[in-house]
Amino acid sequence: MSTTPRAAGTRLALIETAERLYAERGVHGVSLREIGAAAGQRNTGAVRYHFGSKEALLTAVFTHRMTEADAERRRLLAEADAEGRGDSPDALVAAFVLPLAKLLGDADRPTWYVRFLVRATADQEVGAAVRYGQGSTWTAGAEELERRVLKLLMRLPESLRYERWRLLISFTVHALADREAQLATGDADLTPRDQFVGHVLSLGAAMLRAD
Template identity: 40%
Template sequence: METSSRREQAEATRELLLRTAERLFAERGLAQVSNRQIVEAAGQANNSALAYHVGTREDLIRAITRSHVEPIAARARERVAAVRRSKRPRDHVASLVLPYTEHLASLGNPSWCARFLAQVVTDPALLDVEGVEPVLAVEFVEGTAAVWAHVTPLPAAESALRSQTARVAVIHTCAEQERLAAVTGVPADWALVGEALTDALTGLLTAPRVPTTRKDR
């Protein structure tokens, strides 16, 4: 019984450290927050608490990321499966976008997930860290393939550019909506954000290509 109680206390401390680090990273930036600041903000007296309960800084970022990516991926699996036979590109785009906005809605206000993940996926130092999966890049292979199956074939470079633009739009739009909600105290309308992004990205990905010549450019 005592062992179980200690384990629960250790898990609670670890969760506190993760959520505290996530908040500080979201509000100040990854590079601006030290391990010591995280420990102090979490109310831990032992400066080695973070290393003991979580591990290295990479372990910390990986753990926070996974705590969000896993539920997002679970939602994505359900949505991708539900629209597998759909011939509407928008349905497949929604299966990629809505799992993220629905997860953000589940976190309440304030939340720090979107701002944290926006930093993780754009930090060059983290791109090669094993296990730090960019959001919208896990469990989304089938959904992405389904979107492109309903789009007029494009040159590889252009399809890659459109995909990159779509990803950036989702990540940074959600981060900005989360920031505004934290500042104003008014929760973001994540249902509206999800539908608006779905409409916009469907248009972006399915837009016909207008051939141009070098002279036109």
């Protein structure tokens, strides 16, 4: 397959268009042909040509956004380790929340990734496209974070440890997705960004501390 600048630009347009349409309409609410057309491609098989399948396209969206985010997550964990707080609830929640929060846009620059994340990971049929523990370059930080969170929760029965981790993920991602949607609609009653993120961080840390 060609790796020319033009081909790279086409792939990026398809990835970002898929992200937006999947976020707005769900993974099963839009066809590969519609994604290609919305990305300005006259060839109805453009997505299959560049990615091969829907799952590969979904993986490309995750990789596009999460490679940098996961690197930031690893950096935050290393920084916390250097300061002797690498296993504290506050540091662990910050390592999860902040890289995702950085992906949020604003009223003048809407984004769709966190809403895409909610839609895609809620669909069991496409869940294989993003799985921690697969050894991919964009989940290493998340895998390490999960290990530390479960170790922190050793005081709980095993089944509750995993449930608490899943609840933290769900709370965080849905809170950020709601914020992203509100930004996209120009909601003027939003709390300031730093205050909102601080609120999510505090509530997330409380979830890890609670019995």
